[in-house]
Amino acid sequence: MHYRMWAGEKLKTVLDKSYDGTSMGESWEISAVDGSETQVGHGALQGQTINQLIATFKEEFLGKRVMERFGREFPLLIKYIDARTPLSIQVHPSDELARERHNSFGKNEMWYIMQADPGAEIVVGFNQQLDGASYKKHIENKTFASTLNDIRVKEGDTFYIPTGRVHAIGAGVLLAEIQQSSDVTYRIYDYDRVDTSTGKTRELHVDLAMDAIDYELHDKYHTDYEKKVNEVNAMVDSPYFTTNFIQLDGILNTDHSDKDSFVIYMCVEGAASFRYDEVTYNIKMGESLLLPACVNECTVVAAHAALLETYIS
Numbered sequence: 001m002h003y004r005m006w007a008g009e010k011l012k013t014v015l016d017k018s019y020d021g022t023s024m025g026e027s028w029e030i031s032a033v034d035g036s037e038t039q040v041g042h043g044a045l046q047g048q049t050i051n052q053l054i055a056t057f058k059e060e061f062l063g064k065r066v067m068e069r070f071g072r073e074f075p076l077l078i079k080y081i082d083a084r085t086p087l088s089i090q091v092h093p094s095d096e097l098a099r100e101r102h103n104s105f106g107k108n109e110m111w112y113i114m115q116a117d118p119g120a121e122i123v124v125g126f127n128q129q130l131d132g133a134s135y136k137k138h139i140e141n142k143t144f145a146s147t148l149n150d151i152r153v154k155e156g157d158t159f160y161i162p163t164g165r166v167h168a169i170g171a172g173v174l175l176a177e178i179q180q181s182s183d184v185t186y187r188i189y190d191y192d193r194v195d196t197s198t199g200k201t202r203e204l205h206v207d208l209a210m211d212a213i214d215y216e217l218h219d220k221y222h223t224d225y226e227k228k229v230n231e232v233n234a235m236v237d238s239p240y241f242t243t244n245f246i247q248l249d250g251i252l253n254t255d256h257s258d259k260d261s262f263v264i265y266m267c268v269e270g271a272a273s274f275r276y277d278e279v280t281y282n283i284k285m286g287e288s289l290l291l292p293a294c295v296n297e298c299t300v301v302a303a304h305a306a307l308l309e310t311y312i313s
Contacts, residue, residue: 002026002036005195005202008084010174014115015080015286023197026081029288030264032074032181038290042281050074053292063261063293066312075105075312076241078264078288079177080114087169088190088202089123089148092182093212094163101208102184106163108240109179110223112308113157114268114285117172124159124167124221125149132210139206144189151221158223158245160236164214176266178310180240186212232309242313248272248302257296261311265289269306275299 001017004025011017011027030050031038037049045053054074059067066075092098092107099105111122127149130138138144148166151159153173161167166188169175186205194201225235229247232254236243246252248270256263265274271284276291276298283289291298300307 002028003197005193005197006083006085006087008082010082010115011080011286014082014174016284017080017286025083026079027286028077028079029266030076030078030290033077033183043279057292057294060294061262061292063259063312065260066262066293069312073181075181076264076310077179077181077183078266078310079179080174080266080286081169081177082174083169083171085171086191088187089144089166089168090185090187091166091209091213092161092163092185093208097212098163098182098184104184105180105182107180107182107184108160108162108238109177110158110160110236110241110243111169112176112178112266112268113153113155113173114176115155115174116153116157119152120172121150121152121170122159122168122173123148123170124151124161125165125218126215129217130215132213132215135210135213135215139188149221156227158225158235159221160223160238162214162238164212166213176268176308178236178241178243178264178266178308235308237313240312241310244309246300246305246307246309248300248305248307250302252300254298254300255296256291256293256298256311259311259313260293261313262293263291263295264310265291265300266308266310267305268308270302270304272300272302272305272307275301 001019001024007023007025032050095106186209226233233245267283274281
């Protein structure tokens with residue numbers, strides 16, 4: 001669990017997370033980030049971290065093609081996020097810029113809205129055409145907020161946020177986030193608020209952001225997808241990850257032999273059981289499961305569940 005000044009209590013009250021303290025805004029579900037590594041929860045390998053599993057099992061865990069591309073670096077970071085107040089207006093640099101400046105991956109990501117309070121909004125992109133010069137002028141005139149594209153959201157809404165796209169999670173939003181394994185964020189605007197844990201305002205990165213922003217306008221930012229029951233519905237297909245939506249009310253026999261990648265499931269509604277090699281693994285809303293690349297066939301059973309299925313394509 002990770003402290004965030006903008007956090008509420010939905011990770012505990014809605015997703016049934018157990019933790020001490022307050023203002024825990026992010027649950028890092030599947031992570032290989034140093035200091036926040038996910039550990040195996042059950043079985044003979046209980047307590048082993050993702051990086052230990054990669055070192056031991058290599059392509060059996062990651063997939064041969066994934067290892068050829070990323071080596072032993074786990075490429076994704078999987079989170080649940082709860083915002084009581086808005087996050088900062090921010091942007092993430094591309095792979096090229098992040099590598100040059102921070103020796104890091106970029107941060108392409110997607111959001112799936114799990115719950116939203118009435119009237120809750122997010123920011124994705126701009127509502128007018130900008131360029132570097134006009135961006136800088138709005139920053140200097142303290143009118144940058146007026147250029148942002150606000151979108152009212154509801155459960156099930158999905159957004160792909162490529163690097164360069166200005167964005168922010170708004171107040172009252174609980175979501176699942178799938179992203180590249182990177183924590184490089186450029187804050188542009190933070191409402192002049194003070195973090196009570198430090199007594200200071202948070203650092204802004206206005207100049208770094210200017211060269212990272214993609215100023216292109218788009219007609220829409222929603223990701224459209226189907227919700228055929230007991231089928232795998234295509235949702236996001238990017239160079240960084242593929243995500244499908246599964247509305248499950250019964251039994252689904254999955255075959256991952258064509259993927260050559262680990263597969264992650266996030267349960268965003270209900271509960272589901274995964275049956276493999278005479279063993280059953282159960283997850284409920286707010287929990288996640290990683291299947292190593294060597295697991296091909298798996299049976300998923302649920303009376304009612306919604307799942308996000310993610311892998312490297």
